Amino acid sequence: MATLRIPDEGRTLIDAEAVASYLRGAGIEYERWEAARPVADDAPSDEILRAYTEEIERLKARGGYVTADVIDVTPQTPALETMLAKFNREHWHDEDEVRFIVRGRGLFHIHPREGKVMALEVEAGDLIRVPRGTWHWFDLCADRRIRAIRLFQDISGWTPRYTESGVDKRYEPVCFGPAYLPQAPDQG
Ligand SMILES: [Fe+2]
Numbered sequence: 751m752a753t754l755r756i757p758d759e760g761r762t763l764i765d766a767e768a769v770a771s772y773l774r775g776a777g778i779e780y781e782r783w784e785a786a787r788p789v790a791d792d793a794p795s796d797e798i799l800r801a802y803t804e805e806i807e808r809l810k811a812r813g814g815y816v817t818a819d820v821i822d823v824t825p826q827t828p829a830l831e832t833m834l835a836k837f838n839r840e841h842w843h844d845e846d847e848v849r850f851i852v853r854g855r856g857l858f859h860i861h862p863r864e865g866k867v868m869a870l871e872v873e874a875g876d877l878i879r880v881p882r883g884t885w886h887w888f889d890l891c892a893d894r895r896i897r898a899i900r901l902f903q904d905i906s907g908w909t910p911r912y913t914e915s916g917v918d919k920r921y922e923p924v925c926f927g928p929a930y931l932p933q934a935p936d937q938g
Contacts, residue, residue, distance in 0.1 A: 751764070751766055751769075751873065751876070752769050752780065752870055752871060752872050752876045752878075753769070753870075753871045753927060754769045754869070754870050754871075755868065755871075755926075756866050756867070756868050756869075757867065757921055757922075758866045758867065769870075772868070773860075776860060776862045776865060776868065777881055777884065778870075778878065778880055778881070778884070779877070779878070779879035780876070780877065780878055780879075781877040782876065782877070783802065783876075784875075785802060787801055791853035791897065795820035795822075798852055798897075799819075799820060802850065805877075806899065806901065809877075809901055810901065813848065813879070813901070814903050815846075815901035815903055816902065816904070817901070818899055818902075819899070820852070820897065820900075821896075823895065823896050824895050825893075834889070834890060836910055837887060837910060838887050838888060838889050838918065839887055839910075839918050840885050840886070840887050840912065840914075840915050841886070841910035841911055841912045841913065842882070842883050842884060842885055842886070842910075843883075843908050843910060844883075845902065845908055846879055846880060846881050846882050846901075846903065847878075847879070847880040847884075847908070848879045848900065848901040848902075849872070849877070849878050849899070849900055850877045850898060850899040851872050851873055851874050851875065851877075851897070852874060852897040852898060852899060853874055853895070853897040854873070854874070854890075854891075854895040854897055854898075855871060855872065855873045855891040855893070855895075855896065855925055855927055856871070856872050856889070856890055856898075857869060857870070857888065857890070857923055857924075857925050858872065858878060858886055858888050859887050859888075859889075859918065859921055860880065860884060860885070861917055867917065867920075867921060869921065871891070871925050873927060885915075887918045891925035892925065
């Protein structure tokens, strides 16, 4: 279940309905999904996609998404730091960023045009839809592991466009969830 923090107010929301409602106010959709049938979080990608067919089709119809895939990030992912560095600075996309977390955790910071920056820590079972144009950035948690279904309208629209505001530097990319592991000094 996601945790939402509003660091500037020292507030933390942990109740799913409260999280969803706060995010809705900023135009961000958040849902919990139950798999139509149980699927192991390390199952092959096509099995994962099959297990969530109903939800994926519903989202596709609603948001005009045409493709879905599964991204798998682990500490062994080649060029992991380079990849992460593309997304941990404030940016936006010309298309929605839609992620359903299958395994692992991650931290989305959302910066509404009006209102406080919020830090949404997502985990397995969480669906987030960040509409196109929303300022945001993303970090992995210390275990550097996430597996997620992604939906795309047009894969070329997903290039990050940076605000260069420097706002991201003001917020610690720290996760507080149960899977939080202090990072060993020799890990990147
Ligand atoms: Fe993004």
